[in-house]
Structure formats: C-alpha cells, structure tokens
Amino acid sequence: MHTYRTHNCSELRSHHVGEEVRLSGWVHRKRDHGDLVFVDLRDNFGITQIVTEVDGPAFETLESLRAESVITVTGKVVARSTDLINPKLDTGEIEIRATSVEVQSAAEELPMPVAGEADYPEDIRLRYRYLDLRRESMHANIMLRSEVITSIRNRMVKQGFTEFQTPILTASSPEGARDYLVPSRVHPGKFYALPQAPQMFKQLIMVAGFDKYFQIAPCFRDEDARADRSPGEFYQLDFEMSFVTQDDVFEAIEPVLCGVFQEFADWQGKGRTVDPDFVRIPFAEAMLKYGSDKPDLRNPIEIVDVSSHFEGSDFGLFANIVGSGGVVRAVPAPNTGDRGRRWFDSMNEWARGEGFAGLGYINRKEGAPSGPIANNHGEEKTAKLLAELDLGDADSVFFAAGKPGEAAKLAGAARTRLGEELGLIDESVFKFCWIVDFPMYEYDEEQKKVDFSHNPFSMPQGGMEALEEKDPLDIRAWQYDIVCNGVELSSGAIRNHRPDIMYKAFEIAGYSQSDVDENFSGMINAFKFGAPPHGGSAPGIDRIVMLLAGEPNLREVVLFPMNQKAEDLMMGAPSEVSARQLRELNIRVVEPPKDG
Numbered sequence: 393m394h395t396y397r398t399h400n401c402s403e404l405r406s407h408h409v410g411e412e413v414r415l416s417g418w419v420h421r422k423r424d425h426g427d428l429v430f431v432d433l434r435d436n437f438g439i440t441q442i443v444t445e446v447d448g449p450a451f452e453t454l455e456s457l458r459a460e461s462v463i464t465v466t467g468k469v470v471a472r473s474t475d476l477i478n479p480k481l482d483t484g485e486i487e488i489r490a491t492s493v494e495v496q497s498a499a500e501e502l503p504m505p506v507a508g509e510a511d512y513p514e515d516i517r518l519r520y521r522y523l524d525l526r527r528e529s530m531h532a533n534i535m536l537r538s539e540v541i542t543s544i545r546n547r548m549v550k551q552g553f554t555e556f557q558t559p560i561l562t563a564s565s566p567e568g569a570r571d572y573l574v575p576s577r578v579h580p581g582k583f584y585a586l587p588q589a590p591q592m593f594k595q596l597i598m599v600a601g602f603d604k605y606f607q608i609a610p611c612f613r614d615e616d617a618r619a620d621r622s623p624g625e626f627y628q629l630d631f632e633m634s635f636v637t638q639d640d641v642f643e644a645i646e647p648v649l650c651g652v653f654q655e656f657a658d659w660q661g662k663g664r665t666v667d668p669d670f671v672r673i674p675f676a677e678a679m680l681k682y683g684s685d686k687p688d689l690r691n692p693i694e695i696v697d698v699s700s701h702f703e704g705s706d707f708g709l710f711a712n713i714v715g716s717g718g719v720v721r722a723v724p725a726p727n728t729g730d731r732g733r734r735w736f737d738s739m740n741e742w743a744r745g746e747g748f749a750g751l752g753y754i755n756r757k758e759g760a761p762s763g764p765i766a767n768n769h770g771e772e773k774t775a776k777l778l779a780e781l782d783l784g785d786a787d788s789v790f791f792a793a794g795k796p797g798e799a800a801k802l803a804g805a806a807r808t809r810l811g812e813e814l815g816l817i818d819e820s821v822f823k824f825c826w827i828v829d830f831p832m833y834e835y836d837e838e839q840k841k842v843d844f845s846h847n848p849f850s851m852p853q854g855g856m857e858a859l860e861e862k863d864p865l866d867i868r869a870w871q872y873d874i875v876c877n878g879v880e881l882s883s884g885a886i887r888n889h890r891p892d893i894m895y896k897a898f899e900i901a902g903y904s905q906s907d908v909d910e911n912f913s914g915m916i917n918a919f920k921f922g923a924p925p926h927g928g929s930a931p932g933i934d935r936i937v938m939l940l941a942g943e944p945n946l947r948e949v950v951l952f953p954m955n956q957k958a959e960d961l962m963m964g965a966p967s968e969v970s971a972r973q974l975r976e977l978n979i980r981v982v983e984p985p986k987d988g
Contacts, residue, residue, distance in 0.1 A: 396464055402438025406485045408469045415440055415488065416464040416496065418526065419457050421507050429454050432507075433465060433488075436531075441478075441487040442467070450490035460499040460506055460526070466492045514947075519961040521952055533949045536659060537937045541608055543655055544629055544933075547648040553604040553631060558593035560586060560610070563914070570614035572624075580978035586612035589930060591849075592915050594632040595887055598926040599918045604644075606631040608933060616956075622934060622946050623958040628882065629936075632928035638870055638886055641927050642826060646670050649874070649881075649931065653822050656940045666822045670874075674829040683721070683792075683804020685830075688878030689823040691811035695803045698722045698791075701777045707768040710752075713793045720793045721803040722781055725810050729756040729786040736763070739790060742809065748802045752791040756783060765791065808878070822876055822939065829853075830871040833864040833900065843901050846871050849915075850885035851925075852897060859896045874931060876939060884929025891919045 396416040404413065417435035431442040431454055442465050444450040450465070457463065467490040478484030503519075504512050506526045517524040524530055545555070564571045564585035571585040587593075589611045597605045609630040617623040629648075633641060650668055657664040671689065678685050681694045699719045702710040710720050728735075736753050743751035754766045754774065766774045781789060790810070792802035811817045832852050834845035842864045850869040852858050858867050870886035888894045894916065895905050908916055937949040947953040954960050974981065 393466075400437040401433055401435040401440045402482050404440060404469055404483050404486055404488075406471060409471045409486060411469050412466070412491075413469055413488065414464060414466045415442075417462070418506075419459050419461045419463060419499075422454070422457065422459065424455065431457075431465075433463070434526075438482050440483045441481075442490050443487050444490045448490065450493040453493040453495065454490065457495070458499045458501065460502060460523070461495060462497040462499075464494040464496055465490050514955065515961060518947075518953070518955055521962050525951070530948070532660065533937070533941045533943065534951055536656065536941055537933075537949055540652060540656060540937050540940060541933060543652050544648060544936075545608065547651055548606045548629070548631065551604075551644055551648060553606040554602065555607050556597060556602070556605050557607055558587070558590040558597075558609065562587050562593075565592075565911075572612045572614050575977040575979055577977055588613050589628070590630050592912075594630060594928065595849075595889075595915060595923075595926065596918055598632055598634045599921075599923045603634050604631070605633075605928075609930070614958075617954075617958070622950060622953055623956065624954050626946075627933040628930040629933060630928075630930040632926055634924040634926045636886070636925065636927050638828070638872065638927065641884065641886070641929065642670065642872075645874070645929060645931070646824075649824065649876075649936075652936065653876075653940065657822065659940060662942060664820050664822060667824065669824075671823075671825040672828050673825050675827055675831065676829070678827050679800045679804075680721075683800045683802070683807055684878075685827050685873060686875050686878055686880045687825065687827075688808065688811070688817065689825055690818045690821060690877060691807060691816055693724055693726075693807045693811055693816065695800075695807060696722045696724075696781055698777060698780070701773065701780075702769070705769050705773065707765055710765070710769075710791070710793050718794050719796050719799050720791055721799050722777075723790045723792065723803050723806045723810065724781060724783060725753075725788045725790060726784070726814065726816070727786045728788045728814070731755070731788070736788070739806070739809075743792075743802060743806065746802075746805060748792075748798070749794065751802065751806060752793065754778070754789050754791075756785060756788045824874065824876050827873040827875060828871075829868045830873075831865065832867040832869040832897070835865060841902055847883065847885050848898065848901070849888055849894070851888045851893070856890075856893050856896060859893065859900060864900050870927070872929070874929065879935055879939060881935055882929045882931040884927065886925070886927035889919055889923040889925055891916055894919070 393414055396414070398414045401415055401417050415433055417433045420432040420434035420439060423430040427446045429444050429451060432439050433442050444454055465488060467488040469486050470489050472485055472487055502523065504516050504523055506523055509527065509529055525534060561574060561584040564573065564583065565588065569588055571588065574584040574586065576582045576584060590609050594605055607630050609628055610625055611628055612625050615623065631645070633644060650666060653666045657666050675685055678687055680697060683695050697719060698721070699714050702714045702720050705711040714720060736755055739753065740751045752765050753763055755762045761774050761778060783789060790806050792799045792806060830846045832845065833842050836843045846869065850871045853868045853870055854862070871883065872885065873883050874881045888897060895908060898908050934946045934950060938946050941949050943949055952960070952962065959965070
C-alpha cells in the first residue's frame with residue numbers, strides 16, 4: 393500500500409465498499425458524538441468522511457486533533473445507511489472506518505476558519521493566504537483559473553497561433569503607467585524595467601517574420617488598485633497577427649473568447665448563457681447611448697441626446713447650458729411613475745455625491761408629467777420631448793446636462809445605477825461588444841494642445857492622407873476594445889508599421905522625429921527594415937476569470953494578490969534591504985521628507 397494514499401478524497405464510491413484504503417489530507421471538520429467521532433478529511437479533490445468508535449484504535453488520535461491538521465488515515469470503506477447518505481458530497485454514500493491514523497503535521501490554533509464561508513477581514517485573509525486558499529470557494533476559483541488558462545491556450549493553438557515568451561527585464565518606456573524599475577549591478581546607475589506589457593516585443597516578433605504569436609503574459613504596472621485592476625502585476629492573453637485587418641483580428645479572437653465563456657458559463661451550476669453576437673459600436677455612439685466606452689449591454693436603458701428640445705426653453709438652466717455649447721442627455725427610468733418624490737430627490741442627491749451638479753427629472757405619475765423641468769419647459773414642449781423618447785405612461789426620465797464629456801459621464805453612471813436599482817440587468821447572460829473607431833487625438837485643455845487620445849502606435853484610418861489633410865480631432869484610429877458585461881477585457885489596434893506615418897502622427901501631437909527615435913528606438917529602427925501590417929490585442933486573464941467566477945474583485949481569483957496599498961502582507965513585501973545589497977547596486981536610499 394502506498395505510504396500516503398491509495399485514493400484521493402473525492403474518489404471512493406459504493407463499489408469500493410469492503411476495500412482497505414489509505415487517504416491523506418486536512419482535518420476539515422470534526423464532530424464528537426460521544427461514542428463516535430466523525431472527521432471530514434479534505435484534499436485538493438474533495439472530502440471523505442472518516443469515523444471511529446470511542447474504543448477504536450484511531451479514536452484517541454482523531455479526538456485530540458485540531459482542524460487543519462494533516463493526517464494519513466487507513467481503514468475500510470463502509471456504506472452509509474440510507475438515511476445518512478449525503479447527496480452534496482461525491483463520496484456521500486460511503487465513509488471510512490479508521491483503523492489507524494498517522495499525524496503528518498499538527499495544526500496550531502487557526503487565525504481564521506477554513507470550514508464554512510464566513511466573511512473575514514481582508515488583511516487577515518491576505519496575511520494567511522495559504523489558509524484562505526483552503527476555503528472551498530477560493531480553492532474552486534483558483535482551479536477555475538487554471539482550467540480557463542488551459543482552455544484559452546488550447547483554443548489559441550487551434551486558431552494557428554504559436555506561443556512565445558518575451559523578456560521580463562527590459563527598458564523603461566515613457567508611455568503608459570509607472571514602471572517598476574530594477575537596478576543593474578553590472579551597469580551602475582542604470583536600470584531595467586519590468587514590462588508593463590509585451591507590446592513592443594510582440595510587434596518585433598511580427599517584424600522578425602513570425603505570423604501569429606500569443607502568450608499568457610505577466611505584466612507589471614506601478615499603479616493604484618481597483619476592483620478590476622490588481623496593483624503590481626496581472627496576466628493577459630497577449631496576441632499579435634501579421635498581414636491582418638481589424639476584421640481578421642476580430643474573427644480570430646471571437647471564437648476563443650466565446651468558446652471559453654460558453655465552456656465555463658454553467659460553472660458550479662450558475663446556469664448562465666453566452667450571447668454569441670459580438671456587437672460593434674463606434675466610440676461616439678457608445679458615449680452617446682451608454683455614456684461609457686465600457687457599456688454593459690445587459691442593461692436595456694439607452695441614453696438619448698435631447699439638447700435640441702431645450703434650445704430657447706423656458707427652463708432657463710438647460711437653455712443656458714445648450715446655448716453655451718453644452719448638451720442635455722435623457723436617461724429613461726422604466727416603470728418608476730409610482731415612485732414618490734423622495735426617490736427622485738435621492739437620485740439627485742446621489743449625483744451630487746458623485747461630484748456632479750445634479751440630476752434633473754420628469755416624473756410620469758399616472759401618465760401626467762410633473763416636476764420642475766416639466767413645469768417650466770411647458771406642456772406642449774414636454775409632450776413633444778416625451779413622445780420622442782417613446783416613454784410609456786408609467787416611465788419617468790432623468791436628465792444630465794453640461795459639457796459633452798461631463799454630461800455623458802453622469803448619464804452613463806445614472807444608467808448603471810438605474811439598471812441595478814430597478815433590477816433591469818440580466819445576470820444570467822454574458823454579452824460582448826467591440827468598441828471601435830476611437831478618436832486618434834483629443835484636445836488637452838490643461839496643456840492647450842492636441843495629444844493622443846488612446847494609443848499613439850495605432851494606424852490612423854486613412855493613413856498618411858488623413859494625417860495631412862484632416863482636422864486631427866476628426867481622425868479615427870484602427871483601435872478597438874473588447875467589453876463583456878461592462879468590463880473592459882482589453883484594448884487593441886492595428887499597428888502603425890510605417891516610420892513615415894509614425895513620425896507624422898507624433899508630429900501632430902507635438903513630438904519631433906528625434907523624440908520618437910530616442911524614446912522608441914528599438915521599434916522605429918526595426919520598422920525601417922521592412923515591417924508587415926500587423927495588429928492584435930490582449931484580453932485580461934484575471935478579468936475573464938473574475939467574470940466567470942461571478943466575483944466582484946480580482947483578488948478573489950488571484951493566488952497571492954497584494955492589498956490595495958500594493959503590499960504583500962504574507963511575504964512582507966516591499967521590504968527594506970541591507971546596506972550591503974545597496975552598495976552592490978550602487979544605490980543610496982533617500983528618505984522622503986517628513987510632514988511638518
């Protein structure tokens with residue numbers, strides 16, 4: 393018999409009754425019934441119930457153990473009586489009558505429980521992450537992550553992609569987020585940077601003549617944490633393709649994403665489905681209809697521009713906003729006519745709490761419009777406005793007014809809040825969309841200049857001709873985002889592979905040719921020796937798993953995450969290093985100035 397186990401803790405069934413077996417695992421729960429002691433033994437695969445009588449050879453050892461002790465149990469498989477079968481366990485028809493127990497590792501008193509799913513403070517969970525990961529939900533999330541990555545990798549290979557690995561130690565980039573810097577011992581005063589993404593390397597792989605690249609790539613960015621963004625590091629499905637159009641990129645990655653989501657949509661019996669239609673929405677349309685370039689299409693509410701209705705209106709506030717170049721956006725609120733004024737005022741207070749001036753409304757109580765806007769706008773104009781919005785008798789409407797960007801942001805936030813509060817979001821489906829036709833440039837009010845709006849290395853639609861003849865703010869780029877249920881999975885683009893077009897694109901944003909040569913020498917020099925048209929994207933692995941697991945935070949699907957302060961409480965990172973290590977690296981630590 394094997395030293396530690398003949399079977400795992402999810403393997404034994406009724407047809408094993410009568411066999412002598414050996415299992416190893418953790419003491420998950422222990423129940424002392426006086427004359428009997430029951431132990432739920434847990435390993436990576438599942439749970440098996442162990443039982444011993446008070447006069448049995450294993451009783452004294454089992455009775456004395458704390459939860460989470462690691463033991464090896466030898467015994468005979470016996471059938472449970474019909475009334476004691478546990479249908480929630482794969483092994484629920486049997487139990488092991490213990491004849492011997494060996495303690496492999498006795499556990500001390502636990503700082504947090506493992507059995508059960510009680511919520512626990514995050515700092516404790518992260519400090520004792522190895523215990524947190526033993527909990528059923530966390531263990532399942534991490535196993536799901538592994539299965540999702542395996543599925544993605546297999547699907548990419550079937551699509552004709554080849555997996556390559558790009559460097560982890562590289563050069564610092566002036567674009568994007570802050571780099572994590574690594575000092576060089578052999579080159580005093582110089583630093584490597586951890587890659588924010590393999591962006592330049594994957595483009596250089598195309599220049600090198602490989603056709604379809606991918607990797608499950610680690611990325612490192614020194615930025616603040618959010619629910620959908622881990623501080624420090626994250627993983628993405630990085631891919632790039634040569635001789636492709638935007639349509640080719642979409643056709644390559646849509647089956648991968650759709651297939652993975654279909655494969656795991658019913659994970660743990662969640663019963664979800666996947667809408668296979670990847671809708672394409674121009675950026676301008678997304679900002680108008682949804683108030684966001686990350687729209688959740690499960691929410692049926694669509695925003696409408698109603699600025700023209702308030703030109704010369706007797707509702708002076710909106711009339712003045714429209715007259716000075718602002719806009720008014722309407723956000724329908726279905727079946728809210730029976731809501732009292734307090735609810736409508738609470739929406740207004742919510743908007744103010746979010747930093748906006750306020751959220752106007754027209755209440756359709758019993759079909760008759762009411763509220764300050766309706767009263768001042770006039771009966772005829774209000775009727776015309778509501779008719780255009782095609783509202784039902786029980787529907788009300790909120791209004792966001794201001795500069796276009798500010799009004800879009802408020803309208804989008806109100807759309808999301810209404811969708812959630814009114815129960816309009818279908819939680820049983822995954823809906824994808826592509827956001828396309830991003831503007832190449834935007835006007836920076838602080839710098840008083842035109843600058844890149846999204847990705848400076850994208851090919852402008854229309855190429856050199858567009859750069860030379862169009863107003864920069866009218867130029868669209870071959871850039872795209874893939875969004876699922878309001879979560880941006882990735883940005884991507886057809887790349888600018890022509891040095892002449894790249895120099896011109898940067899010139900419009902105020903950068904000289906020498907600036908480009910100095911800051912992006914590796915890529916621009918490579919392009920001068922023949923570069924194919926190419927494009928790609930990089931969907932976030934962590935975000936994909938977060939959606940499939942139904943978790944609100946990335947830390948629930950990452951093995952060893954940092955906290956919101958980018959600290960690893962378990963390993964004690966970041967930490968101070970010795971004076972000797974600093975001397976080897978020719979580095980001196982400068983203490984930050986103290987307050988006061």
